[in-house]
Amino acid sequence: xxxxxxxxxxxxxxxxxxxxxxxxxxxxxxxxxxxxxxxxxxxxxxxxxxxxxxxxxxxxxxxxxxxxxxxxxxxxxxxxxxxxxxxxxxxxxxxxxxxxxxxxxxxxxxxxxxxxxxxxxxxxxxxxxxxxxxxxxxxxxxxxxxxxxxxxxxxxxxxxxxxxxxxxxxxxxxx
Numbered sequence: 001x002x003x004x005x006x007x008x009x010x011x012x013x014x015x016x017x018x019x020x021x022x023x024x025x026x027x028x029x030x031x032x033x034x035x036x037x038x039x040x041x042x043x044x045x046x047x048x049x050x051x052x053x054x055x056x057x058x059x060x061x062x063x064x065x066x067x068x069x070x071x072x073x074x075x076x077x078x079x080x081x082x083x084x085x086x087x088x089x090x091x092x093x094x095x096x097x098x099x100x101x102x103x104x105x106x107x108x109x110x111x112x113x114x115x116x117x118x119x120x121x122x123x124x125x126x127x128x129x130x131x132x133x134x135x136x137x138x139x140x141x142x143x144x145x146x147x148x149x150x151x152x153x154x155x156x157x158x159x160x161x162x163x164x165x166x167x168x169x170x171x172x173x174x175x
Contacts, residue, residue, distance in 0.1 A: 053157060055157060077148075078099070101168075
């Protein structure tokens with residue numbers, strides 16, 4: 001076998017492994033509920049409002065599936081229990097979305113994220129969280145990672161989403 005053929009073979013095997021791994025993670029990680037207890041929960045999992053008002057996004061890593069299917073809400077990256085963690089992408093290889101549990105969002109970030117790059121700002125309040133969701137700016141005024149989409153939604157919908165984010169995650173998900 002020539003060196004060129006060997007390199008191509010290794011590349012194809014690597015690509016196939018990445019694709020299979022992504023499919024496996026997608027089925028495991030994004031098993032969204034079929035019914036929702038609130039509009040905020042619906043938005044979190046589907047990116048769709050119960051009112052029918054438009055919720056769109058700009059930016060973000062489209063290879064993460066943010067814009068491609070019915071599971072295009074926050075859960076796609078932050079997980080069913082809002083714990084964040086490793087997400088495999090095709091071309092960026094991986095991103096690490098932070099947890100967005102009530103503890104992670106509304107407490108001092110330095111204590112929660114001391115081991116990663118997400119902890120260099122204070123805790124969120126409702127207004128700073130709206131700014132993060134809509135414009136990608138954290139409480140310290142810094143831009144969030146470009147993998148985070150910038151969402152456009154009504155004031156009522158964003159209030160519902162924040163109310164859901166303030167609630168404790170549902171323990172029915174085994175992430």
